[in-house]
Amino acid sequence: MDKVRTSCGALRAPDEGRRAELCGWINRRRDHGGLIFVDLRDRDGVTQIVFDPQNANFRDAEHLRHEDVLKVRGNVRRRPAGTENVRLATGEVEVAVAELEILNRSAVPPFQVNADDTVDENLRLEYRYLDLRRNRMQENLRVRHRIVKAMRDFFDAREFVEIETPMLIKSTPEGARDYLVPSRVHPGTFYALPQSPQMLKQILMVAGFGRYMQIARCMRDEDQRADRQPEFTQLDVEMSFCTEDDVLETMESCMRYVWKTVLGLELAAFPRLSHEEAIAKYGLDKPDLRFGLELSDAGFIFEDTEFVVFRSALEAGGAVVALRYPGGASLSRRDFDALTEAAREFGAKGMVWLALGSDGVKSSAAKFLSDANVVALRAAAGAETGDAILLFADPRPELAYAVAGKMRNEVGQRCGMRDPSQYAFCWVTGFPYLEVDEATGKPAPAHHPFTAPAHGQWDLIDTDPQKMRAQHYDMVLNGYELGSGSIRNHVAEFQRKVFKRLGLSDEQIEDRFGFFIEALTYGAPPHGGMALGVDRLVMLACGETSIRDVIAFPKNQAFRDVMMDAPSTVPEQSLRDLGLRIVTP
Ligand code: ASP
Numbered sequence: 305m306d307k308v309r310t311s312c313g314a315l316r317a318p319d320e321g322r323r324a325e326l327c328g329w330i331n332r333r334r335d336h337g338g339l340i341f342v343d344l345r346d347r348d349g350v351t352q353i354v355f356d357p358q359n360a361n362f363r364d365a366e367h368l369r370h371e372d373v374l375k376v377r378g379n380v381r382r383r384p385a386g387t388e389n390v391r392l393a394t395g396e397v398e399v400a401v402a403e404l405e406i407l408n409r410s411a412v413p414p415f416q417v418n419a420d421d422t423v424d425e426n427l428r429l430e431y432r433y434l435d436l437r438r439n440r441m442q443e444n445l446r447v448r449h450r451i452v453k454a455m456r457d458f459f460d461a462r463e464f465v466e467i468e469t470p471m472l473i474k475s476t477p478e479g480a481r482d483y484l485v486p487s488r489v490h491p492g493t494f495y496a497l498p499q500s501p502q503m504l505k506q507i508l509m510v511a512g513f514g515r516y517m518q519i520a521r522c523m524r525d526e527d528q529r530a531d532r533q534p535e536f537t538q539l540d541v542e543m544s545f546c547t548e549d550d551v552l553e554t555m556e557s558c559m560r561y562v563w564k565t566v567l568g569l570e571l572a573a574f575p576r577l578s579h580e581e582a583i584a585k586y587g588l589d590k591p592d593l594r595f596g597l598e599l600s601d602a603g604f605i606f607e608d609t610e611f612v613v614f615r616s617a618l619e620a621g622g623a624v625v626a627l628r629y630p631g632g633a634s635l636s637r638r639d640f641d642a643l644t645e646a647a648r649e650f651g652a653k654g655m656v657w658l659a660l661g662s663d664g665v666k667s668s669a670a671k672f673l674s675d676a677n678v679v680a681l682r683a684a685a686g687a688e689t690g691d692a693i694l695l696f697a698d699p700r701p702e703l704a705y706a707v708a709g710k711m712r713n714e715v716g717q718r719c720g721m722r723d724p725s726q727y728a729f730c731w732v733t734g735f736p737y738l739e740v741d742e743a744t745g746k747p748a749p750a751h752h753p754f755t756a757p758a759h760g761q762w763d764l765i766d767t768d769p770q771k772m773r774a775q776h777y778d779m780v781l782n783g784y785e786l787g788s789g790s791i792r793n794h795v796a797e798f799q800r801k802v803f804k805r806l807g808l809s810d811e812q813i814e815d816r817f818g819f820f821i822e823a824l825t826y827g828a829p830p831h832g833g834m835a836l837g838v839d840r841l842v843m844l845a846c847g848e849t850s851i852r853d854v855i856a857f858p859k860n861q862a863f864r865d866v867m868m869d870a871p872s873t874v875p876e877q878s879l880r881d882l883g884l885r886i887v888t889p
Pocket of ligand 1: 478499500501502541788789790833834835
């Protein structure tokens with residue numbers, strides 16, 4: 305007997321006359337003039353099956369419902385002329401059911417599985433198994449699989465070794481809080497879940513592996529943010545005896561390989577921008593390079609201005625930054641008000657706009673702008689009649705640039721310049737070594753404390769640490785930071801110095817990082833690496849806007865797993881076993 309079992313995506317016109325056996329879920333059911341049509345769905349596709357009234361199973365078929373699970377046998381036949389479905393790969397044929405076996409019944413689903421309707425996300429997540437049956441989610445997780453496989457293949461070909469690092473470890477700082485796991489066998493003590501495998505991958509370099517990679521899970525206890533997950537996946541990489549260029553070349557080639565093998569797209573060489581250049585041109589350290597619209601410094605135009613907002617910003621050492629809005633002269637006052645409101649949300653105190661209409665210039669600060677100002681602004685911003693110019697001033701230049709940078713993305717969006725099917729990668733390099741932590745006011749590493757300073761800048765750590773630059777680089781795609789990396793401190797004494805500069809006492813250094821610094825003393829090779837966020841990368845490759853749509857079982861926006869109901873309380877006895885008591889509920 306020929307093989308009859310086939311998938312729901314396989315049958316085509318030449319299969320006419322064949323016997324086939326299909327298993328799957330009811331995607332759709334229609335009663336039509338005595339015939340019952342069912343679209344049967346499995347992981348591979350959809351096939352139409354038909355029950356006619358002579359069929360012994362017809363009565364059963366009358367009671368079938370969406371998402372019931374069936375096994376059917378029957379003959380493949382051509383659909384009658386004019387009833388073919390060109391949108392379906394199997395659309396030329398149908399299976400006339402001879403035998404029906406109902407493998408399982410389905411409760412009435414809380415939403416339609418067969419439509420990509422906008423369903424409330426919490427409902428989707430609560431019934432994730434139904435949500436995952438949808439085409440789009442099936443496709444996204446398959447793309448994710450192919451991307452991760454391509455990454456592994458790429459690094460395997462370059463002789464990197466994938467090594468698993470443990471989940472139960474000691475705190476690894478990456479700027480977030482640790483998730484803690486109480487130890488039952490050592491009461492009163494805790495493991496930390498890894499914020500990243502950072503110290504372990506460095507220790508693997510001390511151990512002589514030379515080239516490490518891992519598709520690594522990381523956990524960071526951060527405040528809820530729409531685009532974050534408390535646990536996420538990284539492509540984690542580390543190499544010995546390498547320069548910054550080696551790491552950049554490796555990671556860039558990996559992306560090129562992934563895009564080629566999975567999406568069939570050739571990526572151009574990634575432009576490299578220094579951190580300073582990124583801020584000056586785009587206002588942000590993660591510029592969206594799908595479009596130009598470079599910012600310009602307009603401070604020099606307003607040196608003698610009467611306009612106090614600009615004057616006070618400039619006198620305090622701040623900046624006035626100009627952004628061109630192509631075609632913006634046709635915006636209404638209300639549109640400009642809405643933009644000003646958006647600028648406030650981005651952290652600006654306000655925004656000045658100029659509309660360069662063919663009938664003259666209108667502006668929110670008309671009485672302070674001389675003709676000469678307008679001429680100079682047009683030239684500085686590269687604006688033409690028909691455009692608008694938006695101006696942002698602040699005593700803190702970095703804030704004026706940051707707001708202008710966020711507005712640049714907004715303008716890019718409104719002008720249709722952020723096409724999700726276009727991929728603009730770039731590198732940002734040469735970050736400052738330290739930044740001031742907004743919460744504590746103390747110096748904090750811009751990346752993490754394992755990062756090495758720029759060549760020849762070691763002495764600055766004692767004399768002028770704020771001037772130090774780091775051998776720290778970010779990969780950016782379409783305005784998203786995909787990941788960061790750095791060349792590391794491989795000399796124990798330097799590493800200790802960094803911890804001290806960050807305000808840790810000798811005891812704290814010993815307690816938290818003693819094992820790591822000790823490892824460095826046993827001939828640690830120079831090394832460096834980076835990590836890329838797999839969830840974000842897959843999201844962008846799939847043209848999605850939420851990482852939750854490329855993760856099988858994500859937490860919701862409030863960081864809850866609404867399917868399993870986690871986090872949740874535990875039985876009193878479990879707490880007792882751990883020697884824990886809940887003080888505040
Ligand atoms: N551990 C870093 C991170 O998770 C990446 C790296 O420096 O390799 O961001």
